[in-house]
Amino acid sequence: MNQSTMTNEASAQDAFHDGHLPPMLVRASAGTGKTYRLTARMLQIFFQGAAPQTVLATTFTRKAAGEILDRILITLADAADPENDAALESLRQQVGLETLPRATCLQLLKKLVANIHRLRICTLDSLFTQLAKSFPFELNLPPAWRLTDEIEEVWLRERAIDSVISTLKPTELSTLLSMLSKGETKRSIVRELDSVVTGAYQLSRRCADDAWQLLDRVTEPDNAVLTQAVATLRFAEPPQKSIRKKLGELADALEQRELDSIVSDRLIQNYAKAKALGEPVKFGRSVLPDGLDDALGALYAAARSHTLTLLSLQNEATGEILGIYDGIISQLKQSARTLGFDDITIRLAAFFSSIDYKSLSRRMDGAIDHLLLDEFQDTSPAQWQVLRPLARRSADTTIDQSASAEDAVPRSFFCVGDTKQAIYGWRGGVAEIFGAVDQEIPGVRAIEQNTSYRSSPVIMEVVNRVFKNLTRHPIADPTEDPMGTDKATYEASAVRNFATSFPTHVAFKESLPGYVRFETSPKVAAPKAALKTAACFDLAVKQIIALNEAAPDISIGVLTRTNRAVANLIFLLQSLGVDVSQEGGNPLVDSAAVELVLSALMMCEHPGDGRWRYHVESSVVSDLHSVTADQVRSWVSDFGLARTVRRLSAMIAPHCDARDQQRLKQLTQLTINYENNAPPRIRDYVRMVREKRVERPQAASVRVMTVHQSKGLEFDAVVLPELDGSLSGQSPLYLADAPTVGDPPRAMTRFLNKDSWHFLEPRWRKAFGHHSQAKVTETLCLMYVAITRARQALYMFAHPAKPETKTLASLIHAGLATEHSFADPDLVHYELGRADWYQAN
Template sequence: MSEVAVDGLTLPPLLVRASAGTGKTYRLTGRLLTVLLGGADVESVLATTFTRKAAGEILDRVLVTLARAAEEPEALEALRGQVEIAGLSAADCQRLLHRLMRDIHRLRVCTLDSLFSQLARSFAFELRLPPGWRLTDEIEEAWMRRRAIDTMLADIDGEILSTLLSMLGKGDTARSVDRELQGIVLDAFSESRWCPPSAWESLQVPSAPESAELTRAAGVLGSALVGHKSADAQLRKLGMDLESRHWPGIVGHKLIGDVAGRSSGDDGLTYYRKPLGDDVVAALETAFAGAKTEVLGLLRLQTEATGEVLRSYAEHVDAIKHQSRAMGFDDVAFRLARWIDSVAIDTLDSRMDGSIHHVLLDEFQDTAPAQWSVLRPLALRAATDPPRTTFFCVGDTKQAIYGWRGGRAAIFDAVAEQIPGVEQATQDLSFRSSPVITQFVTNVFQHLGRHPKFSDSQPVLQSREDYEAAALQQFAAQFPRHASAKTTLPGFVRLHTGPEVDAEGAGASARREVARLRYVADEVARLAGEAPGRTIGILTRTNRSVAYLIYLLRELGVDVSQEGGNPLTDSGAVEVVLSALRMAEHPGDRRWAYHVSHSPLSALLELPAIGPRRRDDRVADRVDAAATRVRERLEYEGLAATLIWLSRSLIPICSESDATRLRQLLGLAHAYELNRQPRISSFVELVQQKRVERPRPAQVRVMTIHQAKGLEFDTVVLPELGGTLVRQTRKCIARTDGPTEPPRAMLRYLSQTQWQMLPAEWREAFGQHAAGLVTEALCLLYVAVTRPRHALHMIIDRAAKRSFETRTPASLLYHALGCTEDPTQSTADLFTAGDAGWARHLSPLPEPSAEVSPAKPIYLQPPPPVPNR
């Protein structure tokens, strides 16, 4: 076993399973400080995480901890306990701090993106990267994806394209070709890169029964009489469908499923409690065999077409990226993963200007197979090369919520097998939440099996429901008891129903949604008033309702913002500037000119107010002249200079908020000009999509649960717990030999009613995928309920029935908590725990700084559209 010795202290390879709020960053920072205090060279340390914010927090903690320990005896004593070095002195801390500050550029505390970029730049020739390449962002990736699909469609012969699209849709061409191809690319392209062409041809299609045999079976079914009117009618219908070879009427029928699920030695079949004769069972088996051949034959064609589309897409998108000298993070990770096993570890050291002997991996449960392939050689040496190397890995499989972007929590478990001599430790004592919160979390997740739809455990897993129930029960069985280190911290938990809304007819769903969100906004405004200055996080499951909630809260005068920032179009000043740019590019489109003419830019561009009248030549001339002024500025002075010219007319009359957004718009323009696109509309699209944070966070922040990962709030509100627990969105399913292995076979997704047609190995792959979706949904719920320090408010829709057996997070919570209140009531408390007045027991917060002056709107901005369910 490899280890580092620091004053007699040994550091064996360590894997830590740290639950939410238990001091994961504290543990990693302590390990990093121990290594550095032991004399490790700065450039020999690598600490990786997934976000720049997390990397900055780790580095900040290291430097601040050392600085305080060098000056304050209490901080020094605390650091001694953290790093377990009793003889640590203030002078030791001061010396290490000076060494770190001197060589801060050589200390690798970074994101995986940064590490992989450094590796790729060091080995650009070996990886066949274009000279001067750069990393793309999500917006540019989407633009290149659309361009690659357009180019691909243009290059394929029309008749071949029609056949290919028909095969993709099992004989039916999709209404939106672009949307269909976009979905396939987003879903399966990352995995398809690892697959040989044969992976898309792995499905074996059995031979169909002879036509005469099918006809005989149809006759038996059509004439069968079992003594029950409905049963006889269903058998006749099956016989007619089989006679006409109408396979959709046969596939998914209960009797066909019963035949498919039979094992040798099973008793005879019954239908409507009537026994079926051997001749009828044999006819059903023949019908099943014919339907199976039909379904699997179409599925194989669809799968092969998908593989062909992805191969063609790969060629086109690689050409576009090579020409643009731009690579996405997935592109870099893919090239590194395929190449790194062929290079000697000493070569990595020489190119990276230093040997990495100490590896610390954060948030490891979200690691993708390609990322682990790159990290594994470094981790193996750090764990096995004597005499002074260390390996440390921390994560929590209960917080694995990024499976949709390639993360595999099972890799975390595989580390224990692949890293020799690794020790394991657990952390379940929360330093974040009150005892009320931690007790609630334990009660919920250890009793998930109380839900009626998930309580049955099947010895043999066959259907999707079987796999989902098994996954939920396993999650509950493995869930550790949580406790709080802050035993006196006040807290409160509340699960309650929303208002009763009488909405019928057209648009009823939208009206109910609006009423629900208004109720949520009113509740949040009340909570903000009861605990002034205490942070509130509103965590949604999707992005759909975020903007509307922000609008409603601002209407109520609540200080609110969106985590990760909003597009700059939340500012009226920015919208006016963008309208001027669009007018310059499309002067014939009177919308933009109308907007500009009714704004302060009208004087600058000499554009009088335009009325809503029919086209007027004099108005057209004025619009053309104004558009020409903007175009000339863009052509001769550039985008950023043009925006400065336009903004100077707006900033004197803007609110401070709008002025800040204009400055941030200029920052985007400067960055855009480094790699500008030929059309100005590309910049407008960038501004509409790019999220930019405001300098000051608000008391109330609205975000998705994914965005809340790593954050904490005094109060958390969960307003979207009524949706389906899992949503099947995958178009392709992969079969692998292990969590760290690439796919060896790919297959297009098949609906659950047709699973019985699949070979056993594919039924298991589909079932494991369904189980993974349930596990990820439970992880998402766990992340949501572990964000609060003091209070958790869960607002759910009224149940339609008293039994409340829906497969939703709300129903899971209701049954796991053992609630007895009627869930069909409106605005009723179903569960409460703790003290609703928790904020009164805390010391008052300092007075907030003076607020920014109220906004002076440039124009009245209409409310955002009502979200649709």
């Protein structure tokens, strides 16, 4: 902990003794006790006499909310125990009250338990649902509305897309699809519209109606100007044969108006860069002869006009499609009386821009005087729009004695998070939201926590080496980019900023043993990425099995970047006899017994499809062999789906082990819940079962999940077998130009290839570049989260590659500064600590 942090904490404690808690922002690195800090703040507030209903603490998961409540009650109960002096002393240190009496702890515990129904410790989704129920008419909510789940959201989206297609005339649909795809032929209309909706709808609905029409088109030069340019290019006589050939090709393409080939030509990019630098235009290493400036200028203007016109048409078509879709999906949800969490957030964000706080207090059955925000880096701009009025009021700690009793009470604001763990950009989270707090909440104090109470010194040493030395990788080398159009420039900036701002991490448990190994797999000559990934998976599976056999009681977290990798690793481990589970659960079809029930149901849904009949008749369950499709259909019609599933399960259960029997029970319960709002087709139910994740009652010691799903968890050992993915990921479908983090975007556009960024006006170049920078930063955050889940051991596996490749593996290799080239196969590149760490516990 640095000196400024200690000073800030000391002043915060002094303020507490004075009865005043200043607005505070805590930047808490992984494993440094942010929950401890948040619960300490809540206890301070309660000890000052705040009523339970005036305190609001929000987080992102129910598990985290439950953990905060448990800690508060258990801490108070232990401190109130007359035989537990250590707990009382620990609480005194936690809240900064050296003379805190035991009786006060008991009194507060009784008060909280008696008012536990009024304690506001909840997820953001739960809070927003409560707010929506408080303003049903203002938000135009349907009567007796309910929340959808992710499966129902998909069904509603598919129905809305079908309605979009049926609403438009064939000519209109054809025109829009041509504009959407820039004239290219698409194989599937539904797939094209689905990609537009899933990619752009949520952010687009926060924008103004004209947001997709704000990209300026550029007028194409006159035909006479282009004809003159063709002649100039064609009859130019440079000494280099290669330049004469290139100029001839461009002249032919311009004459025939084949502008697509001109747009992507390297000479066009060279021309743009040379003009920005005030240098002569080059082709390769050769300078183009004099007299071509006007012709090249006309050529560039034509290519720019063509690019921006197509992009503008694509934007307009996207906006029109999304507008039609918005009307249809809103009508569907209104008639079905359903809303998704995003629907609630968007409506609240628009409404809260002009909310009267006294009205809010009355509707919420009490004012919120103390606001505590957890995992703040994952807050989206729309969510911050809703929270901002609450934050500003709670942060205003000045008390006007002449004000009403409601406005004269003490207030406080507190938020905790870590920008290094901002990995939810794909669902709207924006790490820069921390900056918004500094700018929009007056008087907020920022402190840092970088002492890990989770990980061993070995893990912390590797964390510091990797992230402080990121600039050793060639990706961090700055490039000359006068126009701000080089994607590599923004990627380099992201890496340098992450490394230079990375704080030194310290391990609190200095004697905790640890071990880290970074290893490359045997080199696969084939170019297929799947084969290279498989080689890493083989190494990882062998390590997992060895660890699990040597120390069955340790927890092993296997973290990947993709859900497909999760499925592959679970299959590999289960086929080798390893008991493994997935965070958030697996679909119930990981049980053969459940698959058999679904086949019996699909047999009546599609009696002409022999697959389902064959599966039922070939099973070991003899009671099913005589069950016909008509019989199952009759059961569903007479008794309902849930009772039919229970009957089929009863036939199968005697032939199952305990795990499959448990899965059949879970299937029955899932079906009962499903029947309340069930679509009419059995195939919809079967699809839901195949997609819905259901947790097993008891998690295995080996757990496989994505890094996103591991957020907030920790394991004795962490295995990272998938480090070869791209740093920037796939290009997005759309991009937003947002003036500030907390406000809606002012304009939207479809994505443009990086080689064409120079055609854009400066504000859009900046928006595209910052998006690339944010994607690399998010990937680095993903790597940080993955590594810091480990308590004692970390095993990393990668395929050998050139050291300059832009992957997480190459960045880790550069940060560790091993003596071997990253291209060396089948090699342990880095090793630190005790390989038998589990025996030293």
